[in-house]
Amino acid sequence: MSILDSTRDAMRRDQVWSFLQEHEQKVDISHQVLLYVEGLNLSFDGFKALNDLNLYINDGELRCLIGANGAGKTTLMDVITGKTQCDSGSVYFGQSINLLDKDEAEIAQLGIGRKFQKPTVFEAHTVMDNLELSLKSNKSVLPTLLAVLNGEEYDRIDEVLETIGLKGERMMLAGSLSHGQKQWLEIGMLLMANPRLLLVDEPVAGMTVQEGERTAELLTSLAGERTVVVEHDMEFVRSIAQTVTVLHQGSVLAEGSMDEIQNNQDVIEVYLGEAP
Template sequence: MKVLEKFPALKTRLPTRLMTQGGELPLDTGKGPVLYLEDVSVSFDGFKALNKLNLYIDEGELRCIIGPNGAGKTTMMDVITGKTRPDSGEVWFGQLINLLELDEHQIAQGGIGRKFQKPTVFEQLSVYDNLELAMASDKRAWKNLFFKISGEQRDRIAEILELIRLSGHRERLAGSLSHGQKQWLEIGMLLMQDPRVLLVDEPVAGMTGEETERTAELLVSLAGRHSVIVVEHDMAFVRSIARKVTVLHQGSVLAEGTMDQIQQDPKVIEVYLGE
């Protein structure tokens, strides 16, 4: 069912350019999904990476996206974050924000954070300094290079350090952390900006069993306050965190449901789980 049929109020929207004086986007999810892609298609040299993709993400939900290589998972994230412009379709953030009108920087500022598979942290800086640099302050100018953090902001850093289990490593150089710890630090850096939607690409690749378990606990704890979209190939990990799973195949949604439903779906077994 099309989103405009499910939520008629979405037919009347304000232009994206109507932002607050502080530059914040007027996100409103009271009558529909926090994020949706509808009939989105993307072609690269004749290859359809996305083919009329429909995806609807609710406020505060944890969604896992799976599928074989070439299914369109990375292109989907590229479209959401403004890296790739679709040939056709719509991409909306809440009821008011047309993401196709915004660039990557505006989308990131507006509340959509993305964590790539390979962690990108400032390795020559401490864990604490990485979080401080990532803090959402006045992004309209680089004067935040000289700002002095408040007690409230220090408390926020401490909260994030506790959440990502790096409180005991706050003064360590990020480059000395384990692979899993770097992944957690990068998630913490995104959380410093308080995103409404968090895209996480293969978070447990290369992790130890203990790190994988801790990562599962972290992502589950984020759901509710944030909408979390996890792209992952590790089926055991997906099962440990999944509430709802979307399977992509040839750029479209092949199946959607609980992990049990997905694992019993003949179409999914044929094109993915049976590989």
């Protein structure tokens, strides 16, 4: 964070007493909306991956994003988390933070967590180290070089280990975990960072039914505390859904509760019609 940015933050009225506030709370959600995505366009070699996409996500909401392959779900997440640059449009986090001019690391530090389709944990590190790395802390070079885990952070790690049920595997190498365990470890890593917005990409892919159920429980329990966006197949969505957004050919086709969606004529045509 540059000096200019921090002074700018310091001058904002709601930030005057910044030492009283948690680091993450500078996201301005005075209108209850956490994420604004407006007029997003992106094309790869003529193929329109995103087409004038608009999406608003409220604070504390559990939102499910569904859509057929190529509907733009993953691409949307890529744009929000800074992995891909969009051609035009705007993405705002809260009222004031423009996500488009930030890179992945800055966006992550703002409190947007991302879980990929394939579990990606650091296989050469222990479960413990994986969680330590994900701790919400100052992540610039020098502080990291001098960082030592304090008691509070140990407790936090223990707490998360409890939540994801990997307490016994604390000292195991992440590479030797089972597929489902890796998925949970990854979710655990996101929890460590205490994000405001959690983007989860196909969390139950490759899981057994039991594991999938546990994951659904985990995700539902997170909602309310923090916003979660999930995208996956209908079966899973039905079990956790509150509000569902259907994407089709890079733009929003329909939005509403699960029941509304299931009765929406357009959706039936393009999406449910194909579903088993």
